[in-house]
Amino acid sequence: MDPLAPLLDLADVADSLAAARDRVDAAMRHRALRRHGGQVAAEASLRAAVASAALEGHPYDVEEIRGGTVTDPVVQGSLRVAEGLGGLVDLWPRAPRQVLAKLHVLAARGVVPADDLGRLTGGADRVDALARLVAGNAETPPLLLAAIVHAELITLRPFAGPAGVVARAAARLTLIGRGLDPRGLVAVEIGHLAREPEYVGSAGAYATGTPDGLRSWLRHYAAAVSTAADELAVIGDGVLAAA
Structure with missing residues (x-):
């Protein structure tokens, strides 16, 4: 049985997640993906990395980063994460x-001491519980599982430094691996950044553990995915225009 199934009974959650999935499915039919999928994926990855760094308090214009002039270690780390997914x-x-x-x-790397890289700074029991939830879980719908992965890690911040980059990347891995976004085209980070006050507020609400807090976060996550799906269409249009 799906251990997270009761969350779908919260008001509007199931409908919000279903609507977000429909937006993703529609975006995946963009004609740019037929011949220029690699270009679209590269652009989405870049924009996701820029947005994730911005959410850690390191905002830069995407064109600056594209030009290779930004040496900020948090930005560079976010780019490495995007490339390594x-x-x-x-x-x-x-x-x-x-x-x-x-x-x-x-x-x-380059943000915290080398001895701290890859090492938990706290929350080991809850991270273990999250790992058990992820491992071999084929029952939980991808969007719901990704949302919980993200929320747990952003709440715990179990690593030193840019732990939010890790949380957002783990959620993306869930969407990719579970088949919702197999090509890694949906840059959910863009959706979080576009709704940043809501992102921060709903993450804080989730941390309370109340039904209303959980509902707030899940509805935000669905909205962020929908925004990212719309951005994918924008990227596709831009690639076609430049072709």
Whole structure:
């Protein structure tokens, strides 16, 4: 049985997640993906990395980062994480703790002392529980599981430095590995950044553990995914215009 199924009974949650999935499915039919899928994926990955760094308090214009002039270590870490996601998809459901450590090494190199890379600073029991939830879980719908992965890690911040980058990447791995976004095109980080006050507020609400707090976060996550799906269409239009 799906251990998270009761969350779908919270008001508006199931409908919000279903609507977000429909938006993703529609975006995946964009004609740019037929011949220019690689370009679209690269652009989505870049924008996701820029947004994730911004959510950690390191905002830069995407064109600055595209030009290679930004040396901010948090930005560079976010870019390394985005580049490394593809190589971690298969390992994520088999060894979640190992993947989280790898993500932290990528994200935090040059930000925290070398001895702290990949090492938990707290919340080990809850991280273990999350790892058990992820490992081999084929029952929980991908959007719901990704939302909980993200929320748990952003609440715990179990790593030193840019732990939020790790949380957002782990959620993306869930969406990719569970087949909702197999090509890694849906840059949910863009949706979180576009709704940043709501993102911060709903994450705080989730941390209370109340039904209303959980509902607030899940509805935000669905909205962020919908925004990211719309952004995918914008990226696709831009690639076609430049072709």
